[in-house]
Amino acid sequence: GAGVSQSPSNKVTEKGKDVELRCDPISGHTALYWYRQSLGQGLEFLIYFQGNSAPDKSGLPSDRFSAERTGGSVSTLTIQRTQQEDSAVYLCASSLSSGQVNYGYTFGSGTRLTVV
Amino acid sequence: GNSVTQMEGPVTLSEEAFLTINCTYTATGYPSLFWYVQYPGEGLQLLLKATKADDKGSNKGFEATYRKETTSFHLEKGSVQVSDSAVYFCALSDLGTPLVFGKGTRLSVIA
Numbered sequence: 001g002a003g004v005s006q007s008p009s010n011k012v013t014e015k016g017k018d019v020e021l022r023c024d025p026i027s028g029h030t031a032l033y034w035y036r037q038s039l040g041q042g043l044e045f046l047i048y049f050q051g052n053s054a055p056d057k058s059g060l061p062s063d064r065f066s067a068e069r070t071g072g073s074v075s076t077l078t079i080q081r082t083q084q085e086d087s088a089v090y091l092c093a094s095s096l097s098s099g100q101v102n103y104g105y106t107f108g109s110g111t112r113l114t115v116v
Numbered sequence: 117g118n119s120v121t122q123m124e125g126p127v128t129l130s131e132e133a134f135l136t137i138n139c140t141y142t143a144t145g146y147p148s149l150f151w152y153v154q155y156p157g158e159g160l161q162l163l164l165k166a167t168k169a170d171d172k173g174s175n176k177g178f179e180a181t182y183r184k185e186t187t188s189f190h191l192e193k194g195s196v197q198v199s200d201s202a203v204y205f206c207a208l209s210d211l212g213t214p215l216v217f218g219k220g221t222r223l224s225v226i227a
Contacts, residue, residue, distance in 0.1 A: 042205065042219035042220050045215075056214065091160070093160075102148050102209075105162070109158065
């Protein structure tokens with residue numbers, strides 16, 4: 001597609017429920033990144049994919065968080081048993097490849113998650 | 117590990133004022149440096165970048181020079197406009213690793 005598409009744009013969920021956040025990267029971009037943006041915390045790296053593989057999962061905050069990417073395209077970030085501290089904006093970005101960071105990332109508009 | 121420190125905001129300036137947003141970094145290797153901007157209601161966009169020492173990145177009147185000796189990449193603009201109001205993020209990537217971002221600096225420009 002023309003840009004990085006994320007859905008839903010907003011999600012309100014009850015504490016303890018599971019949520020799935022979707023990211024559709026730019027066509028042809030093999031690298032995909034997930035970040036979390038919390039108020040006053042900047043952008044926190046969660047995980048990235050090169051193709052369908054996730055070389056670096058070091059940023060996932062707990063085992064309640066998982067992500068997958070299939071077909072080298074769409075990625076889903078799943079948060080199980082959501083907690084209030086999971087409330088944040090979840091950003092997805094893509095780039096040509098993980099080794100070509102100098103071309104920059106293209107970010108989606110994010111999913112604002114609110115856990116009540 | 118790698119990290120980026122940028123000045124705390126918010127920064128409020130009058131139109132046509134000079135802007136500096138400080139950014140310093142810590143990296144184990146020889147990183148590439150970036151400034152990203154997030155306009156209200158929009159996603160982050162790459163503003164400018166520099167990949168080696170003494171390189172100057174520039175775009176939309178903004179400039180930043182890669183200073184290896186001071187590990188800095190300060191963002192400057194000679195005359196800000198109301199339309200420059202946004203959150204600015206300094207970032208680095210070392211050896212192709214995912215971008216590491218600073219906490220962001222909110223800039224408000226008033227007419």
